[in-house]
Amino acid sequence: MEKSRRNFIKNSAIASALVAAAPAKSFAILHQDMKPNDQTIGQGEFTYKADKNWAKISVNSNPLANCHEMVQDSKGRLIMLGDHTHNNILIFDKSGNLLDYWGTSLPGGHGLSISKEGGEDFLLLTDCGWAQDRTGNNYGQSGQVLKTTLDGKLIFAIGHPRTIGIYKDDEPFKPTETAVAPNGDIYVADGYGSDYIIHYNSKGQYINHFGGHHNINKDHNLVNAHGVTVDIRDKNNPTLICTSREENCFKVFTLDGKFIKRIDMPGMYVCRAVINEQNIYAGVCWSKDAAGKRFDYSGFVTVLDAKDKVVSNPGGAAPVYKNGVLQQTLQSVNPIFQHGHDVCVDEDKNVYVCQWNAYHTAPVKLIRV
Template identity: 75%
Template sequence: MTSRRNFIRNSTMASALVAATPALGFSILHKDKQPDAPAVIGHGDFKYKVDKGWAKIGVNGYPLANCHEMVQDSKGRLIMLGDHTNNNILIFDKSGKLLDYWGSAYPGGHGLTISKEGGEDFLLITDCGYYQDRWGNGKAQAGQVVKTKTDGTLIFAIGHPRTIGVYSEKEAFRPTETAVAPNGDIYVADGYGSDYIIQYDSNGKYIRHFGGHNNANPDHNLQNAHGVTVDTRDRNNPTLVCSSRNENCYKVFTLDGKFIKRIDLPGMYVCRAVINGSNLYAGVCWSKDAAGKMLGSSGFVTILDAENKVVSSPGGTAPVYKNGVLQPTLQAAVPVFHHGHDVCIDEDKSIYVCQWNANHTAPVKLTRV
């Protein structure tokens, strides 16, 4: 296998070859011509130019399955997690040039969180346990969360909570996401398993869990707890924003698991919340048409302001409030994305959209206009 050193040396040539071909996207991956997506999407003050050919990689040299999540490190690099074990991790610069890649041990690579400790960046990688074999058959193995350095060096792993007596034998563990609190505590969202949010200390020692399905107050329940995020917009009162994707909402909890409120987002099957400045951004993995029918090729991005009011949904319909209540947001007439799974926002307020089940395409860049 080509060494990283040889890969870096040859990357300029590879980038030139890719640049000479049509941009990755619908044009080369679909036999049937697709309607042209609009060049600029979004609403109000949050409009964006779409660049589907941003990533300078070829599907043969550095194959992709699903591009699940992306974060930006202290050096400004964009680190993407996918579930193709030729390269679970791909690291780009902002121009889309591939700088490095590693990882072959996470066939269910799903969630990616970055934290800083003592001036060094660390990654929390969530493997949900679901994956496809080489023939496209669905498989399952034990889910896990691992902490690594940004070069892949393993620090520790968090396995099935059953091993520490937290889960019963009947409760599945298929983790999808993590978040890190200001004190270093780690929150694991068991979004494909039993829908708990599990809190550990910074060394992976269990503290508590909450959410799940059988609480006396149904607002405390989670249905597809796909994402969890520490919201530090109020630095004196950080909270947890948890996806309850099947309910089309976020549920907000204190850091010790007490329910505060819900943020309803009708029509949106939202993934994790991403906080940037005073705004909350999220990928929307599915949506519906005006008749309420779930659409296969759907998904967009949504943006909320400091008051958690939707101000733009690039790739979806414009937000409409009636008597202070958000009306269902629908898929735009011409789809731009295939299942927006995560977003990463850089210092220029550009958005990088990772997509699930998107015909092996790389992330899409949205440049704010």
């Protein structure tokens, strides 16, 4: 079967140009008879069977490094961003068939959000500015945020905040995530840089920023601001859920950056909050015990209800509350995941889990039972 792919030419942080090549032909890898694991994971109403062989791709034609994030578009397709420059973007159907792929210029491909404007879907892609050379050593560059069409055509790029005078010379910019408000405003989480949340309008023009490390009230600080999410569950009072991963918590702010509350997640190094109906889902990259010892390859998924209570930990131990306080939570005895990085929830409440540092594995599908 003939395969081709688009070339997504690298755009600088201050963005002068991006060239999108001709569209790739859609294709699907032949389905293989692979059954989900028999093990049921999760607790309560959020239990699942894990299908580790959901993605029907060949590592020879579509190699993977880290599968960082996934969103679903208006057609029901599942769009994944990773950091392998053979194919930064992979597009699947819900059965795991590969429909399309593109992107060769995001060695730090990390954050992926989708916005719907005038009946059309757009992507916001975040390159965190970190990559690995052929020997596995990390090297750094300045990060960037790109807004594109679903097939990779550049709309605009957001460069280093220093270029507009809001960062000092010694403040790095290595963005990890974006979120889009109902009015089109864009929030950029500088989670591997200076830990600010930077607020832009729909055209990428700066409005304000908050978070960082130097607030008098430490609750206003963010430490590894890995994710940001616009929460519109209360349409009259939309908020921002910001990840402070090193503090094992989410912090909630108003849309203009005023601190409201924190949601503690003891033991869990949570990634971005993903909202589906009244629930929050998140990947957990690592977990640590009550003594503070962090364990590599100890990730899972967590689910919270509308009152910010953890109700299930697929791949992790059952949540335990004492006197209303969530206790330290670790990976389950029979692990399913290595490092949970992001989740996507479809209309059937199945969950697709993307992982960092997981032996180059494809996303895992959790089938709701």
